[in-house]
Amino acid sequence: MKAPHRRRGAMWWHGKFKGMGYRLTTSRQAILDVLGESSEHLSAEDIYLKVHRIHPGVGLTTVYRTLELLVQTGLVFKFDFGDGRARYELSEGPKGARHHHHLVCTACGRVVDYTDFIDEEIELLNRTEKGLSAKYDFKITNHLIQFYGLCNECRGRS
């Protein structure tokens, strides 16, 4: 298991994981490491390939099963950018420093992460969340905001 270098809270999920009664296996750590070290929008296969380079024993099935688990526990968020395969991202780092939303080009599939306006968005979302929570009796755990459009290159081509 390679220890992450650039982050102070290495293995910060350790506790959360075991606290829920799940075993902390080599595969799961490897998958979490890959997610933690990448800033891209990884598909299950992307993750599999990266993990596989270091731990050739880990199979694609385990990646799928682990991702499902991580999504259930809220450690990972699953996105759909419209290209037929799911993408996965750590919900937040040890200090919650990664929150962002997405801007998707509907022609080429390019995805831009943005953090501009995030504060305003979050503030409104929190208010909305409270209102919805009360009105519809939901316990809201997450939200999704995406913008769709054409990037400069694709706009040129049309």
Next chain:
Amino acid sequence: MKAPHRRRGAMWWHGKFKGMGYRLTTSRQAILDVLGESSEHLSAEDIYLKVHRIHPGVGLTTVYRTLELLVQTGLVFKFDFGDGRARYELSEGPKGARHHHHLVCTACGRVVDYTDFIDEEIELLNRTEKGLSAKYDFKITNHLIQFYGLCNECRGRS
């Protein structure tokens, strides 16, 4: 072709459709009618079944092909609520009266449409849209907001 009863702008898409060089076929009208008359979150198969009752000649393939076309032209929006199949909704009726966002239960998959707070949301989205448009040189055409959580029933069961 059954004419819609409850809507004044019957066939309002007629012009938009032909204006783009597409043929207005029986199948396409039937599919648009189904979308226009339903307020649910229909999957391709749901649409196929509804269309099929009245036009048994229309196949599932045509439904998929038509939906793709409608999504491309912006008449229909495609959603992913996390259950592995896409859902489709008319982007807006003849008077743009349908805009709403979604609240999804991650346990049972129930989806609630809400229009509360929509005005505030739209206002913020418009501002954000302008900013993002300029900064990332995108022509933004659409947005998506969804909240995720547990509905009252599912919360009780956990």
Next chain:
DNA sequence: ATATCTGCAAAGACTTTGCATGAGA
């Protein structure tokens, strides 16, 4: 008349499942 559109069947792509083996606590 002719470029589009469509149905059917088959293929494709991603994801899930069954079962015997292997590994954490």
Next chain:
DNA sequence: TCTCATGCAAAGTCTTTGCAGATAT
């Protein structure tokens, strides 16, 4: 030790594609 996790292969599900015949304009 004993339950939980995993790999492999096979199956499942939704969606797309090829092609000949039908249709809108």
